[in-house]
Amino acid sequence: MERISISLEEGLVDQFEHYLRQRxxxxxSEAIRDLIRDRLETxxxxxxxxxxxxxxxxxxxxxxxxxxxxxLTHVQHHHHDVAVSTLxxxxxxxxxxxTVVLNGPTDQVEAFANSIISEPGVRHGxxxxxxxxxxxxxHQHGSGAHQHTHSRPQT
Numbered sequence: 001m002e003r004i005s006i007s008l009e010e011g012l013v014d015q016f017e018h019y020l021r022q023r024x025x026x027x028x029s030e031a032i033r034d035l036i037r038d039r040l041e042t043x044x045x046x047x048x049x050x051x052x053x054x055x056x057x058x059x060x061x062x063x064x065x066x067x068x069x070x071x072l073t074h075v076q077h078h079h080h081d082v083a084v085s086t087l088x089x090x091x092x093x094x095x096x097x098x099t100v101v102l103n104g105p106t107d108q109v110e111a112f113a114n115s116i117i118s119e120p121g122v123r124h125g126x127x128x129x130x131x132x133x134x135x136x137x138x139h140q141h142g143s144g145a146h147q148h149t150h151s152r153p154q155t
Contacts, residue, residue: 051132052151053104054129057100058098060096072122082102109127110127130153132151
């Protein structure tokens, strides 16, 4: 592992120390590595529009809002090729949170996320993407050989 040093203004250091405490980091290096990885992943996804990705879309909505739950289900069915699984959580009597696991070409995943987030009544929508390389392999699982794809996180 290579060691680097950086200089920061006092105010930025204070904010960073607060960030470390809030998130439970044990040292600055771990936090800086995570921040750098997050930024690089974001850049990689935004620069390579045709790449494949995995990710999650999390959003909050009021299930009592007129036809919203039906519209959200319709959007998920319309994008069944990228929406792998959905976790639905009841937050209170009116509000629900859903997290959708996504897998597919980045442009299609983003289109799905945008169509959900832009639905009237959806609040706090957040898309998190991780770029992956897709490999098709033929190998043995159990009693027979078969072919399927693997999504490998890019390094």
